[in-house]
Amino acid sequence: MSDTVKQGKNTAIVSYITIIGTLIAFSMNMEAKNEFAVFHIRQAFGLWISFFALGFLIGHANSIYATMGLYIFFIILLLYGFTGALSGKKQMVPLLGKLFQKWLGFI
Template sequence: MNDTTKQGKNIAIVSYITIIGSFIAFSMNMDAKNDFAAFHIRQAFGLWISFFALGFLVGHANSIYASMALYLFFIILLLYGFTGALSGKKQPVPLLGKLFQKWLGFI
């Protein structure tokens, strides 16, 4: 694990702890501009935004099964990203991770 990864690891971990954690991690990374932390902030922020957007749509479906599937899908992807941050890896989350890196490049 290189120094950049070690320095950004705590910020990367914070980004997965609620959407508020993503905003806190974003503000913590403003001065340091750590590449590892920025990668995971984009992943976490993208997951949270996707969760709320899909949650809005699923909420209108009024189906408990659709809601449970959304929560399960989100928790699995969040844990995947969180374990990547813990282990010091820059692995995008399945399905949308590469798109988050492209769409949220301003972070």
């Protein structure tokens, strides 16, 4: 495991623990700008923003099946990213990971 991964691992892990954890990880990484942490902060922030946006849209459908599908899909993607951070890998979340890295370049 490289020094970059070792130094950014804790910040990367924190980024997946609620939206507040993502904001805390973002502030923790302001000075250091660790590449590994930035990668995972982008992935986690993108997941949370997508969750809230889709939740807003699905909320208007008033369907328990759509809501449960959203939660299951979100939890699976969040766990996928979290396990990547735990294992020290830069693995993008399926479907949207590349877009998160592109769209959230300001992080």
